[in-house]
Structure formats: C-alpha cells, structure tokens
Amino acid sequence: MKDLKYRVYFENLLSDVKNELVAQALDDGKRALGFSCYFIPAVLLNLDGCFSLRLRAPGTTDTGIATYYMSEKTCMFSRSILERAIEGGYNFLSALMGTETCSMMNRSQEHFEMLNLVKDVNDKFYVTHVDPPFVMKDYAFTHYEKQLRIHILDKLRDTYGIDTSDEALMKAIDEHNEVCDVITEIGNFRKQENPPITGYEFHLIELVSEVCPQKLILPYLKETLEEIKARKADEKPWYRVRVVLAGGENDDPYFTKLIEDSGAFVVADRYCYGSLPGRERIEVKPGETPLAAIARHYMYTSQCPRFMSQDKVHGRKQYFKQLAEEYKADGLIVEQMKFCEYWEYERMYCMNVMESEYGLPCLGIEKEYVTAASGQLRTRFQAFVEALELKKIKNGAEVK
C-alpha cells in the first residue's frame, strides 16, 4: 500500500509530549489539561479556552528518581510519567486531572503535589482527584456525576474562568462527537477482509487524537479519512491472522507494529488509550443534562477490570468475543504492564478461560512501558500466529 501522507508527521507528533500542535495551542493562549485515565472524560477538558492531553512519556529510558519515590514495585508507566514531570517535561500543564482508579497512577499524581512539580513554574497549577464508582448503581452514578462537577468543572471555572455552562458542555460534546465519528469511520476499515489500513497506522491515528488539541488535529484526521477511503489495498492481504489486542495502558504504537511484523493484523484495540471503548458518540437523552449524559456514557461504556461485579467480569469476556466476531479475529492478545494491579489478574483469567469458554485462543503478554526485548516478544507473537494459522488450516480455512 502507498504510505499515508501524514504517517511520518503523526509519528513525529508522538515523539514529544509538547509537540508542535500542543505548542501552537499554548501560543494561542489555551490551557493544557493533563489526564491519563478513561474515567476522566476528555470532553470535559475540551471546553473553550482549554484542551485535553492524555499523558505519555515517549522516549523514557531511566526512571531512577521516580523509582526512588515510588519503589520499583509499581508500574513503569506511572513512574515514567513522574520521572518526566520531575525532568520538567509537563511544565506547560495548567492542571492534572487524576483519578482514584489505580493506586500506581494515584501515587504518581500524589507526587506531583508532594514534590511541588509544575507549580514552581505555574502557581495556578493544581492536581485534582476524581473518585469513579466501583459498581453500576444509581447512587454510584450520582456520586460520579457530582465528582466530575466538583473536581473538574468547578475547579476549571474557579481557577481559570472557564465557561462550564450546559451550553458550553453541549458545544464540547458536538466537537468531541465529530472527532469520534472520524476515528470510528477510519477504525471500521479494519473490519474488511483486505483493509486499506494497518493496525499500526490506526494506532498512530488514535493516539494523535488523544495527545493533540482536538481542534488542531481534526483537519489532519479528516484528510486521512478521505485518503484511506480512496486508498487501494495490496492485491492480497498482507497478514496471516487477525487479532484483537486488549489490555491495560498501551500508548506504544511500536508494540502494535511488532505484532504486525509477526504476521498478525491488529484489527481491534481494546486497551487503555485505545478506541474500543473510547470513540463512541456521546448521546444526550431528552431531559438529560449534558454532564449527566457524559457521566452515564463514561461509566457505562468502561471496560476497566476495576469493576469486579460478576456481570462486568463476564461482560468483559463477552466484549472480547463480540469484538472478535465483529472484526473477524482469529485470536486475542492480552497485554499487561508489569505490576498493573487490575490487568495482571485479568490477563491470567483470560488466558485460562478465553479459549475453553469462549472459543477464542489467547496469548498473554507481560510488558514494560517501553517495548524492550523485542526479539523474545517477536518469538511469542510468531509462535501464536503459527498456532492460529494451523488451527485455521485444521478448520479448513484458506490461509493467506
């Protein structure tokens, strides 16, 4: 396939947190609001005068200082974020929107405050903590909506004078939905037998939409969508098998590329920072306030293994199966960052039940934040591809 016009540009945008579009928005006087967890609705951070920025720490090598503060028994993502903050890499942020979801990120955010990070260059900088619910109950929904109001909207209004009225929220929802529609349309090409896009390219596209001001990245996304519509796939599909990639935090497109270099097309991205869920439209029901619609949307679409009720535990496996059917996947890869408190259990559980109870072969991978030991990872991916391929041959399917 012909290379995407903006592939290299997108790769460059991902090589630095303060990329050229972030710098442009800051020059325009917009406020950058950092967050990492799905339970912080990005739409609330994209009100007029500010923009959302999902935190990454590209190019991380050593996390020595963060490890001193947080211990080595914490996930490398949370330590990498703290290390980059200590280095001054997030000094342009106006606020950090934290959540009481995973204790690792919670500790990382806590150290932003304890070490007075960012605040020494921006005295208005603050860290806030939202407490998302553990259960799907009406009282939990009320609590979550209130948390979003108090810890996000009211703080933005009081600290930076941001308009948080219902009208402003409705406008933000419309703009958010516009981005989601474009990403979803691009993502749907992955359902095709011979798609005009790779999983790696989609990973780049989804990630730039998370880490760039959405108003500035949207024209590039729209142009890329038109390009993909007109793009001709190679005569024969390039992949040997199709897989759903699921798991915890994953903002490393080279991880996806490594899987694809081993012959497996990543057709669906069900991981933190992925699009499933994440890029569904927010619908405001009649009589519902925009904030209630946002809270309902994020609470009910979340597939986070933090939810422990049996319906959610089984629902997550059903969701994998549903994605596999929808995107015609042959198998599932579940990745988990070392010391991730939720996905560690979820990965082991999936490895035990996905094939036997859901008929979906599963490969579990424990990874670091930065893709390392790629030779060994490649061996695992290739062995999984070979096993899936043989299974297809046994089932009489044609192998590419």
Place this chain on the structure above:
Amino acid sequence: MKFFAGCDVGSTYTKAVIIDENGKICASTILRSKMNAEQSSRMAMDEVVSQVPGLGSVENISYLIGTGYGRNRVPFADENISEISCHAMGVHVTDPAVKAIIDIGGQDVKGIAVAPDGTVKNFAMNDKCAAGTGRFYEAIARSFEMSLEEFSSLSLKAKNVIPVTAQCTVFAESEVIALVGEGKAPEEIAAGIQMAVAKRCFVMAKKAGAVNDITLTGGCAKNEGLKKAIEKVLKIKVTELKTDPQLMGALGAAEYARRKGA
C-alpha cells in the same frame, strides 16, 4: 533424492540438520554462535552440506527453514518459523509420545505443550533475564572453575541441598563465591543451583499446561544434575530422546521444510 534442512540460530549455539525425503537425519552439527547470525548460519550449513555425499551446495537443498533468535538472518532460508513451533515438531518426530517440553536455551526458558500432531498446544516463556539459562550455567561453571560438563554432574554427588536464594545470574555468582568461601561443599551448592533452576522450569512447564510425558530440549538438556532436579520437582521421569536434544529446533525446522517442500 531430495534433501530438506533446518537451521536453528540460537544465542549461544547454532544448530543445523539435513533430512531426506523420508525424514531420516542425514547430517547435523552444533557450532558456537558468532556475533553475526548470518555468519553462524553459513558456517553451520556449510558443515552439514559437507556431511551429505554428493549434495555439494546449500543451494541444492530443496527447502530450508530458519529458526531460533536469528531466524530472520538465515540468508538461504525459504522461510522462518519460531523455535517454539520447531521444538514441538522436532520432539514429535523423535518421540510422538512426548506431550510437553521444557526448552532451556542460551537466553530463555520455555515450556511447550505439544498437540498430538506435533503442533504447539500452548506455551509459556521466561525471557526477563538470563537466570536458569545456558548463559547462567556458563557463568556459574566459571565461578566453580569447572567446565560445563563437570559442573552438570557435580550435584549428583550431593547429600544435602544448600539453597541458593539469588535468581539473578550476577548475584547468584556472587552468592556461590561467598558460599565456597564459607567452606560449603561445592556439590551441595551445585545441588542448590540445580534446584533453583528446576523450580523455574517447573513454573514454565505448569504455565504451559504440561502434565506428563515431558522431555528436555536445548543445550541444558544435557545437564544431568538439572535433569534429576527437574524430575524431583515435577515428580515425573523426564523422557530421554534418542536424538541429541540440542538439535530439536533444527530438526523440527527440517521436518517443516520437508512437509512444505515435498
């Protein structure tokens, strides 16, 4: 007569096997790997080609498959297959009764469950560090001032097992030196090392779902002390293969080559 070959470029040793149309082994070699995987594979293939009368050149091999960590760098290979699949197939054609493998190579340990047709049923892999691998044994043998062969049988004489707590190759080596300095019996320290590695192998085998009819492959399969320790922790007898267990990856690759190129 058509010939088929497998070339397994491992991190420590490069192995090559040539088989004929009937799957009979005609030539094999095990050479120390060079830094350059391409050079290692050329040397190994030159060696096995020279063992087959009349074959003359690697180009006369009907189908060749590369495997091992350097599988992408075998210049004359028709394709490459992961060493996990190749070890399973190599063991299957050697002894179809074997259902599980512990492969202890130069830089990782793998547990592989083998399906009845020789394909991979399940696998688990430890590659986080060199603990329990060929590299680990080389370092430990060095601290005992012994050859690998001498070290591998040392623990067989032990009456007690002195636990070695360090998992890391570097720290284990330091711990061994300290224990030797304390005057502990070398064979009992060696037994502790074999037990520590056997425990890692146990975990890999269980993760892969191995139950019985298990064998060892890779260079460390020749380590008698380790074999005994594994039998002890797994509480089952390890199946002896009639072909050199270090050749299983290359043999499996050659068998895949025979099936694909026939």
